[in-house]
Amino acid sequence: MSPLTPPALASFAVKGRSAARTAFGVVLTATLVVAMLATTAQATASAASPPTGGFGGLVNPLQSRCEGMKVASHIVFLGHDVVGRTTPGVCGSAPDNTWEWASVPGRAVSGCGKDATSCVFKATASTDNTWAALCINGSFTQQGSWESCDYYGVPAKGVGVIEGHVKDEDGSPVAGVTVDANGKNRASTTTGADGYYAMQVQPGSYQIVPSGGPHGKSAPEYRPKVNDTSIAAGSSGTADFTLQSGIKLELHFDKSVVLADGLQVVDGTITTTEFGNPVSVGVQLQGMFGESPLKAVTAGPLASVCSGGTRVWPTGTLQDPDGNYVTVTTDATGHYSLAIAVGTTPGVWRLNAWAENTNGTLSTDTAQAYDTQSITFNGLPGPKTTPADFAMEFDKAATTKTTGLEQISSMPSTMVGTLAQTNATESKDTQLGALAFALVNARDGQSVLVFPADRPPVISPTGAILPLKGNAGDLVIDPAEWTGAGLPAIFHSNLQAALDKGALQQVPTLSEFETGQSVTGWKTVPGNQVTLSSTSFEYLGWGYQVIAAPGACY
Numbered sequence: 001m002s003p004l005t006p007p008a009l010a011s012f013a014v015k016g017r018s019a020a021r022t023a024f025g026v027v028l029t030a031t032l033v034v035a036m037l038a039t040t041a042q043a044t045a046s047a048a049s050p051p052t053g054g055f056g057g058l059v060n061p062l063q064s065r066c067e068g069m070k071v072a073s074h075i076v077f078l079g080h081d082v083v084g085r086t087t088p089g090v091c092g093s094a095p096d097n098t099w100e101w102a103s104v105p106g107r108a109v110s111g112c113g114k115d116a117t118s119c120v121f122k123a124t125a126s127t128d129n130t131w132a133a134l135c136i137n138g139s140f141t142q143q144g145s146w147e148s149c150d151y152y153g154v155p156a157k158g159v160g161v162i163e164g165h166v167k168d169e170d171g172s173p174v175a176g177v178t179v180d181a182n183g184k185n186r187a188s189t190t191t192g193a194d195g196y197y198a199m200q201v202q203p204g205s206y207q208i209v210p211s212g213g214p215h216g217k218s219a220p221e222y223r224p225k226v227n228d229t230s231i232a233a234g235s236s237g238t239a240d241f242t243l244q245s246g247i248k249l250e251l252h253f254d255k256s257v258v259l260a261d262g263l264q265v266v267d268g269t270i271t272t273t274e275f276g277n278p279v280s281v282g283v284q285l286q287g288m289f290g291e292s293p294l295k296a297v298t299a300g301p302l303a304s305v306c307s308g309g310t311r312v313w314p315t316g317t318l319q320d321p322d323g324n325y326v327t328v329t330t331d332a333t334g335h336y337s338l339a340i341a342v343g344t345t346p347g348v349w350r351l352n353a354w355a356e357n358t359n360g361t362l363s364t365d366t367a368q369a370y371d372t373q374s375i376t377f378n379g380l381p382g383p384k385t386t387p388a389d390f391a392m393e394f395d396k397a398a399t400t401k402t403t404g405l406e407q408i409s410s411m412p413s414t415m416v417g418t419l420a421q422t423n424a425t426e427s428k429d430t431q432l433g434a435l436a437f438a439l440v441n442a443r444d445g446q447s448v449l450v451f452p453a454d455r456p457p458v459i460s461p462t463g464a465i466l467p468l469k470g471n472a473g474d475l476v477i478d479p480a481e482w483t484g485a486g487l488p489a490i491f492h493s494n495l496q497a498a499l500d501k502g503a504l505q506q507v508p509t510l511s512e513f514e515t516g517q518s519v520t521g522w523k524t525v526p527g528n529q530v531t532l533s534s535t536s537f538e539y540l541g542w543g544y545q546v547i548a549a550p551g552a553c554y
Helices: 388-401 412-425 495-501 510-515
Strands: 025-027 031-038 067-071 081-088 099-102 108-111 119-121 132-140 144-152 160-168 177-184 186-190 196-201 206-213 227-233 236-238 240-242 247-253 258-259 265-275 282-287 303-307 311-312 316-317 318-322 324-328 333-340 347-353 368-378 433-442 447-451 474-475 530-534
Touching: 067 132, 081 132, 081 144, 144 206, 160 177, 160 206, 177 196, 177 240, 186 196, 227 236, 247 347, 247 368, 265 347, 282 303, 282 311, 311 324, 311 347, 316 474, 324 333, 333 347, 333 368, 347 510, 388 447, 388 495, 474 510
Parallel strands: 067 144, 160 236, 160 240, 258 368
Antiparallel strands: 025 031, 067 081, 081 119, 099 132, 108 119, 132 144, 160 196, 177 186, 177 206, 206 227, 247 265, 265 333, 282 324, 282 347, 303 311, 303 333, 316 318, 347 368, 433 447, 433 530, 447 474
């Protein structure tokens, strides 16, 4: 440090409460007087240790859960008010929770009494380049004694203060940055854990220059590189800096195009780094980012985000889905593995990942801490078959023994899996590629719903699937309502035989099924209703359970 003219142009050290005193040493030479300020800051068992090595960092001021306390400003000039205010905690108020203000020098201007929520007093003396502590000492009937403290500094007469914050691109504080004030005289300090710094200087013009700090693959750079400021006696100037690096997030999928067959799983990875090094942070995930949370889970392509076979997004249930973002956390290596369980609705599906700062707030750096990737869900090949064509196309495939359909069962839970898997692997042969299938409930048991893959039915909040405009023509295969009437005797009351021989001919529409209209081979019952068989995110535009690839979730 260059020669200094008293008072010492040094950064603030720390002056604790009555139990934490600071020792000062002065070294004299024939040509130079340098004020060396050292701190011993001996914290008591109940208080957090005040910071050392400069005023930059009120490192974890002690804050009790019973009642917090903060000072309005950490720098207070002579003759100005030191203001402390309590912040409500979890312990309530008197008589169960009480406190006294401690370490109040001189006469209070206002407050400062027992259980007072504020304390104001004049700064009548310099704190000698150190922090002073203002505390409240309390007692809670269920816990015992507690203490909350914050710190303030009073500059010497005739000097000014340069203070500021150093943060990175995503708004997180940056500790360990050296900040130099270069001018007629010089001063230097280092930012603390909160990214804050302050130092006393003689009146004059200064160039404030940050350096050092966290290192990644290259030396840190700051914006601006230099901050010019002029300081008058008894005043402060602010010089803030931004470290041109922060949390970097990358989202990667192993496939960008897949079939919307309800069986596909796309693996993905989120990586987070800071200054080139892995960092564990929270990440907000949202599917179909840009759409409303409801539309994201009820319209367009549908997919679940899984991790370890467990559904992460969306939350809620199939009849009450929640498409709002969820927060996950990358591990110590900066990784989070996920899988996308692809549904049956074609379209472009996208996932947004947005990193949180290390303090838990959402990063403002959308250039590095934010990523959106998309996957195209292609419709299955073949002509655009409608539900009205299903019986004819199924009968044709069954009679030609299309691979897979020779094993079809009249049991709905098995039938839907066979139809889905055969459709995915043999869609050109079955000509059913534009259709999707769902296991549902009817009044007399489980059934299979057949619907256009690009138009899943609407699910009511009660879990009912109603014959609304657009899906009244969906089909319901309910084994309990099969009679075979109007068909050869071999098919009477034998749906399995009709499936094996390709003799369905017709299947009731959703509208016919619920109103009880006559359909060849079926005896529909008026008042029937189709409802969900499960509240999980499966079928009805989502993936097919059990038969999907490993890693899928519902």
